Amino acid sequence: MPLHIQTPYIRSQAASRRLGKDVLLKIEAMQPSGSFKLRGVGAVCDARRAAGARRFVSSSGGNAGIAVAYAGRELGVPVLVVVPESTSARARDLIRLEGAELIVHGASWAEANTFAQSVIGAHDAFVHPFDDPVLWRGHATMIDEMAAAGPKPDAVVLAVGGGGLLCGVLEGLARNGWRDVPVVAAETQGADCYARSVAQGRPFELPGITSIATSLGAKRPCDAAVEWATRHAVDNVVVSDAAAVAASLRFLDEHRILVEPACGAALAALDAASPVLAAASRIAVIVCGGVTATVEHLQALSSRAR
Structure with missing residues (x-):
């Protein structure tokens, strides 16, 4: 038996009504360790x-x-x-x-x-x-579950740190015949090594991490994540720390689930200017979770970010 569990894949009525699109959530925050x-x-x-x-x-x-x-x-x-x-x-x-x-x-x-x-x-x-192929294959199981449950999304939104989740999701899309589904890769300003790497066509190393989303705090993405962008449609979105925190607090209000600002980056990307999301009617969001945040910490971050 695997150590992970099959997580809910549900429609967000709140996000769907706000955006006028069908928004589906893969709730990885429900894993026993608290994250994907x-x-x-x-x-x-x-x-x-x-x-x-x-x-x-x-x-x-x-x-x-x-x-x-x-x-x-x-x-x-x-x-x-x-x-x-x-x-x-x-x-x-x-x-x-x-x-x-x-x-x-x-x-x-x-x-x-x-x-x-x-x-x-x-x-x-x-x-x-x-950065491990065995790790990516494990992460890909979340797409296996999404494909089994259906329906097929027009885009998948996720947060990127070092690129492990991204590599797993892309592997999962490929092995389930969803190679045509673009990925929106969300990061926060000050932890955006992946967006910079894709823009330059090679892995880029940040001099330091200045974002509060410390779970996205790899200064350099893995090579495989950068290489994937040459053969799969990836749209990079960079949001502010304030937007990520606000999205985490809104998600707590709407779904009674607490997630870190790193996960909030993916939730905030739903409201960002993205041609991929603008063209999509059905959007899947990987709610990657994270257990280092508390309500009090998010509220304090929100006050400082105003």
């Missing part, structure tokens, strides 16, 4: 344990680490997660709550990742948070 990350991470951890791994080592800004910690606990395998100093206290507590060992190292995910790589032992398996 469990699909790919669970697949990787299953495969690595089967290959003889005695410990999982991962680097994360939050959600991937929580997913690895959850998977390790479920599979009975010890876990070490390395997070940067920017990772919230809430995320650190949630990783520890799952029973994982936690190390805080470096100012950015890249520094935490370098340290995690340096401590991998002979019987350890490294679980990358976004």
Whole structure:
């Protein structure tokens, strides 16, 4: 049995009426670890344990680490997660709550990742948070579920950080015969490495992350995500932090589900100027989730962003 669950794929009456389109939501926030990350991470951890791994080592800004910690606990395998100093206290507590060992190292995910790589032992398996073909195949299962449930959307909207979710969704679209469905890739200003990479035709590394959407905080997307844009229609949308936070709070009011600003970026993109969305009658949104936000934190961010 996989570690992830099949999540709801439902119509948003509120968003559909507001936009005058049919808006469908894939509610990945309902995964046991709180985000879509469990699909790919669970697949990787299953495969690595089967290959003889005695410990999982991962680097994360939050959600991937929580997913690895959850998977390790479920599979009975010890876990070490390395997070940067920017990772919230809430995320650190949630990783520890799952029973994982936690190390805080470096100012950015890249520094935490370098340290995690340096401590991998002979019987350890490294679980990358976004750059692994096994991980992408796991994420692609959400499109399998959408295709089985139907109907086919005219566009899929998702948030992009390092590109793991994007690669998984694109793989899922391809294997379900939905190659003609364009993807709207949403990011926040200050964490928009993917939009810049696509514009330049090569991976671009940001000097730093200035967005509050820290779950989108990879300074550089994986190569595969950039390559996908050369063979699948991808429309890049960059929204403000304020728009992402406002979309998260509106989603909480409309659907009683709390998500991070990183997920809010995808929800905010629905109201952005996008030729793909303007032409679409039926839009699917990947509600990727995220467990590091609280209502109080979102409200505080909203007050500061005004």
